[in-house]
Amino acid sequence: MLHGNPVHILLVEDDPAHAEIVFRNLTDFRVANRIFHVEDGQAALDYLNQEGKYADPQAFPRPALILLDLRLPKVDGLEVLRRIKENPGLKRIPTVVLTTSRAELDMVSAYANGACSYLVKPVDFEKFTRLLESFGYYWLAWNQFPD
Amino acid sequence: MKLRTRFVFGMGLILALAALLFGELIYRAQKDALLQGIDARLWTAAHMAKEILSPDFHDRLRNRDSLTREEYAQVVDRWNRLCRTLELEYIWSLMEVDGRLVFTSATSPSKDVRQGDHAGFFEPHSNPELYQAALATMQPQFQINNDKWGRIRTLLLPFSDRQGRPGLIGASMKTTEVDARIITILWDSLLAGTITLTLGMLLSFFFSRSLAGPLEKLAAQSREITQGNYSGVVPRTGITEIDTLAESLRELSRSIQEQIREFCQIQSNLQTEIAERKLAESGLERRTVLLDTLLDNLPVGVFMVEVPSGKPLAANSRAKELLGRGILPETDRSNLQEVYAAYRCGDNRPYPSEEMPITRGMHGERSHVDDMVVIRPDGSNVLLDIQGTPVLNKEGQPWASLVVFSDITRRKQSEAALQESEQKFRTLFESMTEGVALHEMVFDSEGKKRDYRLLSVNPAYGRHTGLDPQKACGILGSELYGTGSPPYLEEFGAVALSGKPFTFETYFPPLDKHFFISVISPKKNHFATVFEDITERKQKEKELKEKNEELARFTYTVSHDLKSPLVTIQTFLGYLEQDIRSDHTARIQKDMNFIRGAADKMSRLLDELLELSRVGRKRNPAVETTLQSVVQEALELVAGRLAARGAAVQVTEEKVLLTGDRPRLVAVFQNLVDNAVKFAGDPPHPRIEIGVESSGEEIVLFVRDNGLGIDPQYQSRIFGLFEKLEPASEGTGLGLALVRRIIETHNGRIWVESEGAGKGSTFFFTLEKTRIQNT
Structure with missing residues (x-):
C-alpha cells in the first residue's frame, strides 16, 4: 500500500487480552507485517538476543520496532528498555511504550531509558482503536526504517 | 678675731674698767669723808646752837613780845659767832605757834648782827612745807638743797618744848667748795688710771705678741687640718707647752689622716643605720595611724574582748554599725550573748554562748559561723558571718579574742535564691x-x-x-x-x-x-x-519511608492493574458490538471470554486487595495453636487443587506451638501450598513438605516443593505486589505479598531458597512466639 517492505514488530505484553487488541488492529492494517508476541521481560530479551528457544534467526528475525508494556513478569519493562539501549546491536531499534500507566515517574524513566514514544492504553474502545490506527499509519506506513 | 687682737682688746677693756673703778672708789671715799666731816660739823653746830640758848628758851616763848629786841639780838649775835667759827652758812630755829611756823632765832647772812639782815623774831617762814617731813617724824634729817644760796647741805634737828609744841633747829653749809675738791681728786684718779691703762696695754701687747704668734701658727695649722690639709709644718718656738701642742697637733693630724677613712666608713654606716631607723620609726608611727584608719574604714566589723574577763577592748566603726552597739561596759564573758542580742538563724533561739566565735576565741580556738543573727537596739536584724580567732601572747596563751564579721543578710538571700535556681536547674538537668x-x-x-x-x-x-x-x-x-x-x-x-x-x-x-x-x-x-537517642525514631522513619514507598507502589500498581482489565473490558465491548453488527459469530464468543476473564480478574484483585489491607488494619486476637491444626485447615481449603494435581503433602510430627491470628496463619499455609501446586511443573507426583528447623534460638518453619523452582535473579521480586513470574498463571500476583504481610504482622520474616529452575523451592519463615514442645 505505502511501501512494500514488511515491518517486523516485537510485541511485549503479558495480558493476552491486550495482545489480542494489538493484533486485531495491526494485522487488519497490513497483512505483510509480522508481529511477534512475548509475554514477559525475560522472553523479550531472549528473543532480541536470539537466545534459548528464539535462537533461530529465520524463525525469529530482529524486529524493526518494539512495542513494550511496562509491567511485565520476571523482568520489568523499564529494565528491558535499559538493556536494549545498552546493547549496541539493539539500541537503534525504536521502542514504543504501550502501557496503562499514566505515572509521571514511568514516563520520565521510559524516556530516560531511550523510549522513543510513550502511549497510554485508553479505557475506551474508540480511542484505543484510533490510537492503534494512528500508530499503524505512523510507524508502519510513514516511518522509514533502514534495511 | 685673732687671738692677739682679742688679747690686747680684752686687756685694754679690763684695764679701762679697773681705772674707772679705781677712780670711782677714790672719788667716793673722798666724797664720803668730806660729807661726813660736813655732817659732823652741822650736827655739832645744831647741838651747840641749842645749848647756847637757855634750856627754857622755847618754853617761854608765847608771842612776838615774849623776847625783847635786845635779848633777840644777843641770841643772834651768839649764833653768828658760832656760825663763823664752824664756817657754816646759816643756823636757824623754828617753832610751830598757833598753827604757824615762826622763826625763833636765826643767824645773819652777813654774820654781823648789826647789819640787821637776819630773820625777825616770830617772823613766819615763807616756805613751811620744807619741814613737814622732819616735823612729822621728829627725827634728825639731812637734806641737800639747791637754792639761791647755791648747793647747800642742811641738818634739821626737831625738838618739842614742854608744852609739846614742835620745833626744829636747822644748820646749813655750802658744799660748793667740797665739790671743787672732789673734782680735783677725780682728775687725779683719772690721770693715774690712764697711766696704768697705757702701761698695761703696752705690756699686754708685747706679751700677746710673744705668746699668740706661735699659737696663731698652730691655729692656722689647725685650720688647714680642718680644711683637710695635713701637710703643714709648725716650726719650733722654744716654748715647751706650744711645742708640745704642735707635736700633738702633728700626731693628731696623722692620726686624723689614718682614721679619717675609717671614720668615713663608720659615718657612712651610721648614716645608713640612722636613716633606716628613722624610716622604721616613722614607719611604725605611720603604721599605727594606718592601722587605726584602716580599722575604722574596714568594710567588716572588728570586735575584741579581753581574756579571761570578756570585757570588750575594741570595736571598729563598722562593728558598731553592724551590732548597733559599741563597747558596753557592763559586758563580761557571761553575758556577751544577752548584751549583744545574738540569736541563731533559723530557730531564733539565743546563740549558745559556748559556740560563739568570741567565746571560742577566749579558749584559744579558731572558728567560723555564718548563722548568727544580731538584733539591734532599733529592732532591725542582721545576719553575720563571723571569723573568730584568739590573740596570743608570747607564751602562746590567749590574752584577747578577736572576731571579724560581715553582714551576709543579702548574700544569704541571694544564696538561697541561687540555691533554689540551682536546684531547679539541677532537677531539670537530672530529669x-x-x-x-x-x-x-x-x-x-x-x-x-x-x-x-x-x-x-x-x-x-x-x-x-x-x-x-x-x-x-x-x-x-x-x-x-x-x-x-x-x-x-x-x-x-x-x-x-x-x-x-x-x-x-x-x-x-x-x-x-x-x-x-x-x-x-x-x-x-x-x-x-x-542529645537525644533518635535510633527508634530513625527506625520508625525508615519504616515509615518504606511504608510510604510501599503505599506509593501499591497505589501505582493498583491503578495500573485495576485499569488493565478495564481497558480489556471496554475494548472488547467495542469489538463485541462490531462483531454482533457484522454477525461475526466466531469472534463474539471470544470477545465475551475476554470480557468475562477481565471482570473475574478484577473481582479477585479487589477481594485480595481488601484482604491485604485488612491484614494490617484488622487483627483477630492472638491464640496459641499447633502447627498441625493450622496446616490441616489450610490443606482442606486447597484440597481440590491438591487432588486434581495428585500432590502429596507431608507434615512434620514435631509439636510446634504457634501463637497469633489463627485465620491469617491458615492463609499463609494456604497460599504457600497453593503456589506449590500451581508451580508444580511437570513432575508426575508433586511433593510438598511442611516442617520446622531450629537455627540457633530461632525456630524456622518451611514449605518445600519439588516444582518449577525460582531463578535466583527473580527471588527478590516474588513477594512484591502484583508480581507474577508466570504471566499465564492464574492468580493476581498478590498471594506472596499477602503472606509476607501476615508474617510481618507476627514480627517474622520470609525468604525463599531455590537452586534454580526445575529444582523446587523452599519458602522459609519465622513467627514470633513459636516454640517446640518436647514430648
Whole structure:
C-alpha cells in the first residue's frame, strides 16, 4: 500500500487480552507485517538476543520496532528498555511504550531509558482503536526504517 | 678675731674698767669723808646752837613780845659767832605757834648782827612745807638743797618744848667748795688710771705678741687640718707647752689622716643605720595611724574582748554599725550573748554562748559561723558571718579574742535564691530525657584542637550511651568512646571556639545508635552537648519511608492493574458490538471470554486487595495453636487443587506451638501450598513438605516443593505486589505479598531458597512466639 517492505514488530505484553487488541488492529492494517508476541521481560530479551528457544534467526528475525508494556513478569519493562539501549546491536531499534500507566515517574524513566514514544492504553474502545490506527499509519506506513 | 687682737682688746677693756673703778672708789671715799666731816660739823653746830640758848628758851616763848629786841639780838649775835667759827652758812630755829611756823632765832647772812639782815623774831617762814617731813617724824634729817644760796647741805634737828609744841633747829653749809675738791681728786684718779691703762696695754701687747704668734701658727695649722690639709709644718718656738701642742697637733693630724677613712666608713654606716631607723620609726608611727584608719574604714566589723574577763577592748566603726552597739561596759564573758542580742538563724533561739566565735576565741580556738543573727537596739536584724580567732601572747596563751564579721543578710538571700535556681536547674538537668554532657576542649602545644574532656553528664547521658556517668567524667572523648580519635571533634571544636550553636543528626557506629545533637558553648573553649537517642525514631522513619514507598507502589500498581482489565473490558465491548453488527459469530464468543476473564480478574484483585489491607488494619486476637491444626485447615481449603494435581503433602510430627491470628496463619499455609501446586511443573507426583528447623534460638518453619523452582535473579521480586513470574498463571500476583504481610504482622520474616529452575523451592519463615514442645 505505502511501501512494500514488511515491518517486523516485537510485541511485549503479558495480558493476552491486550495482545489480542494489538493484533486485531495491526494485522487488519497490513497483512505483510509480522508481529511477534512475548509475554514477559525475560522472553523479550531472549528473543532480541536470539537466545534459548528464539535462537533461530529465520524463525525469529530482529524486529524493526518494539512495542513494550511496562509491567511485565520476571523482568520489568523499564529494565528491558535499559538493556536494549545498552546493547549496541539493539539500541537503534525504536521502542514504543504501550502501557496503562499514566505515572509521571514511568514516563520520565521510559524516556530516560531511550523510549522513543510513550502511549497510554485508553479505557475506551474508540480511542484505543484510533490510537492503534494512528500508530499503524505512523510507524508502519510513514516511518522509514533502514534495511 | 685673732687671738692677739682679742688679747690686747680684752686687756685694754679690763684695764679701762679697773681705772674707772679705781677712780670711782677714790672719788667716793673722798666724797664720803668730806660729807661726813660736813655732817659732823652741822650736827655739832645744831647741838651747840641749842645749848647756847637757855634750856627754857622755847618754853617761854608765847608771842612776838615774849623776847625783847635786845635779848633777840644777843641770841643772834651768839649764833653768828658760832656760825663763823664752824664756817657754816646759816643756823636757824623754828617753832610751830598757833598753827604757824615762826622763826625763833636765826643767824645773819652777813654774820654781823648789826647789819640787821637776819630773820625777825616770830617772823613766819615763807616756805613751811620744807619741814613737814622732819616735823612729822621728829627725827634728825639731812637734806641737800639747791637754792639761791647755791648747793647747800642742811641738818634739821626737831625738838618739842614742854608744852609739846614742835620745833626744829636747822644748820646749813655750802658744799660748793667740797665739790671743787672732789673734782680735783677725780682728775687725779683719772690721770693715774690712764697711766696704768697705757702701761698695761703696752705690756699686754708685747706679751700677746710673744705668746699668740706661735699659737696663731698652730691655729692656722689647725685650720688647714680642718680644711683637710695635713701637710703643714709648725716650726719650733722654744716654748715647751706650744711645742708640745704642735707635736700633738702633728700626731693628731696623722692620726686624723689614718682614721679619717675609717671614720668615713663608720659615718657612712651610721648614716645608713640612722636613716633606716628613722624610716622604721616613722614607719611604725605611720603604721599605727594606718592601722587605726584602716580599722575604722574596714568594710567588716572588728570586735575584741579581753581574756579571761570578756570585757570588750575594741570595736571598729563598722562593728558598731553592724551590732548597733559599741563597747558596753557592763559586758563580761557571761553575758556577751544577752548584751549583744545574738540569736541563731533559723530557730531564733539565743546563740549558745559556748559556740560563739568570741567565746571560742577566749579558749584559744579558731572558728567560723555564718548563722548568727544580731538584733539591734532599733529592732532591725542582721545576719553575720563571723571569723573568730584568739590573740596570743608570747607564751602562746590567749590574752584577747578577736572576731571579724560581715553582714551576709543579702548574700544569704541571694544564696538561697541561687540555691533554689540551682536546684531547679539541677532537677531539670537530672530529669531531662535528653542526655547532657559538658566538655572542655583540649589543645595540643600548637593550639590545635586535639581532644575534649567530659566534665559533667546527667543520668540521661548514661541511659542513652550505656556508659557509666560516674566513670565518664574527666575522661578524654577519644578514650571514652574507644574510637581512637574523638568523635565530632571538628563540629564540637567549632562551637567551643566560635560560640555559635550547632545541631545535627548523626549515626554513631560505636554505639550503633542515631543521635540528634545540639551543641552549645556555655563559655569559651567549653561546649555542652544535648542529645537525644533518635535510633527508634530513625527506625520508625525508615519504616515509615518504606511504608510510604510501599503505599506509593501499591497505589501505582493498583491503578495500573485495576485499569488493565478495564481497558480489556471496554475494548472488547467495542469489538463485541462490531462483531454482533457484522454477525461475526466466531469472534463474539471470544470477545465475551475476554470480557468475562477481565471482570473475574478484577473481582479477585479487589477481594485480595481488601484482604491485604485488612491484614494490617484488622487483627483477630492472638491464640496459641499447633502447627498441625493450622496446616490441616489450610490443606482442606486447597484440597481440590491438591487432588486434581495428585500432590502429596507431608507434615512434620514435631509439636510446634504457634501463637497469633489463627485465620491469617491458615492463609499463609494456604497460599504457600497453593503456589506449590500451581508451580508444580511437570513432575508426575508433586511433593510438598511442611516442617520446622531450629537455627540457633530461632525456630524456622518451611514449605518445600519439588516444582518449577525460582531463578535466583527473580527471588527478590516474588513477594512484591502484583508480581507474577508466570504471566499465564492464574492468580493476581498478590498471594506472596499477602503472606509476607501476615508474617510481618507476627514480627517474622520470609525468604525463599531455590537452586534454580526445575529444582523446587523452599519458602522459609519465622513467627514470633513459636516454640517446640518436647514430648
